[in-house]
Amino acid sequence: MSQQPDLILIVGNHHRGDFLQCVGNALIKTPHLDGLAAAGARFDRAVTVFPDAGPAGAALLSGTYPDEGAAGIPPFNDSPLGKALVAVGYALEQVVPDGGLAQTTQAAVEILEKPTPAPRAVLIQMPSIWDFDDIHVDHLKPYRGNGVPLASYFAAITAYDAAVGQMIAALDNSGRRDQTVLAYTSLSGETFRYRDFVNHANSCHDESVRVPLLISAPGRIEAGRICDALVGLHDLAPTLARFAGAAIPAIQGRDLTPLLQSEVDDAQWRDRIYLHNIYRRHIDVTFKDGLAPFAVFPDWAQRAIWDGRHKLILSADGGECRLYDLRIDPEEEFNLFNLPSPSPQGLVDQFASRRDRVVAMAAQLKESAHDLGDTLGQHLADLVIADATYGTQPQGELI
Template sequence: MPKNILFIMSDQLRFDYLGCTGHPHIRTPHIDALAARGIRFDRAYVQSPICGPSRMSTYTGRYPRSHGSTWNGVPLRVGEWTMGDHLDELGMRTVLCGKTHMRADLEGMRRLGLDPASGIGARVAECGFEIWDRLDGLHPDPVPEPAPYADYLRGLGYGGPNPWEQWANSAEGDEGEILSGWLMEHADKPARIRNEDSETPYTTTRAMEFIAGAGDDPWCLHLSYIKPHWPYIVPAPYHDMYGPEHVLPAVRSQAELSDAHPVLAAYHQHRFSKVFAREEVRQRVIPAYMGLITQLDDQIGRLMDWLEETGRSDETLIVFTSDHGDYLGDHWLGEKEMFHDPSVRVPLIVVDPSPEADVTRGTVSEALVEAIDLLPTFVEVAGGAPKPHVLEGASLLPLVRRQDVPWRGHVISEYDYSSRRAQAILDQSPQDCRLIMVHDGRWKYVHAEGFRPMLYDLKSDPDELHDLGADPTHESECARLGEVLNRWARHPHSRITAPYDAQTGSGAEELELGILIGFWDSHDVDEATRNGESGN
């Protein structure tokens, strides 16, 4: 069994923007090499197609419905089991280098008398991670403290009140003026910062520093990159590595505009969708997005070479994935948040150095897997048994080692759009802004509270261009998947304080305590005692 876990997550990386997943132009040889060393799961889905809820599901092994953090900035309630809780009790350090998007439940902590500055308080406030270097990106003005990356840039002479924005995420004009990387017209220009000082190389260096000083105790390092998430700007030499000739045509049809589901029609009105509907924007932005990915790939190569040189590769389980995708204009949408594959489907590669995994090296699995499967996998690697009353995913190790185990027939993802303009456009009450996807590998069904469902047949329509949810000939398919959703919703998501088998219904413990419920006389009590039963 591997001793350590290197859990790599990139932010907003589409499943199909890697060489190993079929992109015809992008250069990702080092991530492709990981796929050749391990197993690539081709049908991996996140439990919510937006940063915060997706990550909270990955870090808790639970669906958003269960952990309650349903949108960015919604705190993960105090008391939720996290990756750190599960692994720490197995003797494994759980450390963060990079992004979590965690928002602490400060109100809950105050109610329970937990000081966020205390040892336990700090762990609760940081999603159970021991913080090595937190870099969530998107530093507003003023830069929040502590800000190790901003301090690092200042120490290198990058001046200004916000070096993250003014250097790492801005370009420079012909007259020396600062051109904001937030504005997509500047995506073809190099960021002002030197490549080696930008976010992705910095985070890689910090991760290597942790590993080098970690000692002999087992660790799980969450190396969480903030790119290729916007702003879409990248330093030289990556800024012009790709051009308009490398931009694939948008996957969209006029019918998606003229006959859109009400929720999708509302999303088409969002600013980020309107801008990506313009082809000149896609031609300018997507090459920068691809450059950010290749920069990430080069840093993965740097890290993998170092692990090999220092003898750590053979003792480390490596996982590479993303928290969600990016529409980039597909389906007339920008950002993420809906349930087409470019948004909700992610790359997932697992490299298990164990000899038992040799049988799957370089293979591709078609199993339907969920991001919540990662934490049960890590628990098993750490030598524990996943708690089924807490963890809602399943360990991937049997698939990695090609063991014959039953596997799920569908995946679930959820989204709450109450914080988006779509809520006002549709005049929906915030509590009704709920979308839930059920995908069984062929059919993708989306429940939309207050509206008809969406339905796609990925066998005949792999690009998801034709919504069949209003077609009467597909009512039976909608009903079938609707019942799958209902069964999932009826599952006891909230019972996490006692295992399901803690009470089996025999009632024998009641007799031992002298609690005599349902007995007529002492003969009934004697018989129940002999049979190990109770009368309840």
């Protein structure tokens, strides 16, 4: 097809990649998102390259790694992707979550149904999951839970799915579904504060960085494609630009159309992916001489690298470093960076030389950081390579 397609990008927040029925989560109901995946492509190892809404939104629309101070998704027409699309004749529309989910959905439906000269690009920002986790009890009946917000989260994901279903129906009503590239993703995953008592995301663990990525493009890509390549949110901007016949300068992400069209093997796409994070530290309580002063810790800037099996997480400012083997520890429970011997379940025997692995992955992280111009990542890698004790004893101070 040579005609420029319409582009629709729907962006959630705090939607974990494993909370879709089509990836095997039998407890969740996501028929519309599952249908979107079946009609196009599903990326099972997609990550947000910075699990925080502001920087993730900046990466999404720029195709680059973001500044940690990015405030949020920028105005579509001011973003590198938006400017590139306007340059090749696109009209831009943006839906922001000023109200609740119902208001956001209605605004999106009105835009998608109205007649408009083609081509157009529509960015739809969904409210954060936690902005409407107290939705009507009717939505909670299929789910059971007590004492944790998991039931509400399941229901909120199903509400997301229903909203996407309304948007797809509006697109069908417009008669332009077959001329539309439709993508769905999320700015971050969700930890349920499992790792600490503060962060819903802001972690390099899988539950925070792994997000859904679904792309449908009738007649342009293979339907039912399940892709296992390592991809990131920064890959979406160059991908959508490619569909439009546009170009974004100075991108760091990669156009995914060769994967979408099965022109390249998934395993050959990337051998690793680089992650940024700011780990927000909670205020802990330490008992001393019968008193309970607060122990205040600084935030840790983090850099991580994931090669599909192993993940190395490095922290600045004396923060904790971590190494995981996700093949034998998919829940990332056993930190192999400084694991004492003997280890739980004999993991040391299965992971023969942890230090060699740390040094090798730190060298890869440094190479990626150098390619991206990230001086902090290079510095952290140098520290870990030079000092086997760095990152093994997290620092903090009592007040």
